[in-house]
Amino acid sequence: MNDFFEVLVGIVLVIGALFSLVASIGIIRLKDVYMRMHAASKAGTLGSGLMLIALAIHAHQIDVITRAAAGVVFFLLTAPVAAHLLAKAAYEVGYKPCADTRIDALAEPEDETKV
Template sequence: MIVLDVVSAVLLLAGSALTVTAVVGLYRLPDVYARMHAAAKPATLGITLCLLGAALQVEDVAVVTKLLLAAAFALLTAPVANHLLGRAAHATGAAQSVETVVDELEDEIRPD
């Protein structure tokens, strides 16, 4: 049981660290596109790791199933939602950082 507790603690700490990284990225990054990247990648993995760590500590099969389903839905829906938000931001003309070099959607969304 000690090994299970250690693995669970590592998953919870790693998930928390990734989520904190996502929060820092939301404050520090320059434009909406970079912020969405910070919100999608580490936050999704962080939530998933936290849910897996919690699932290792629960003994009820129904609760473990719910936690695993929540992790699966987070992994499936967050990247898709952020992709759509990015396309919507680009279509509405959200400002890009001056450091942006390539705009791959320029011809696809706004064909002039």
């Protein structure tokens, strides 16, 4: 049974590392601040959470498992909220979405009486 846990920890670590790699590539390659924030908050949170879960599986100690679970919950609660607030602040400062963004939900509605 111990070999099963070792293999499970390895698989979860590799998957978490791949998600973290995708997040870092997204931060480098994507076009604007909103797309980069999306990559960092979604894939980065999933990658970090999976690696903490692998730590909890590997530890076999209740205090480490509790801390890892608290870390996962902390990531899941704070990363989306922080990304939302940063995106809202960036938009209010004046960073507009790139041309690939089809709908700008925060843009001022156009006045149709001027036509």
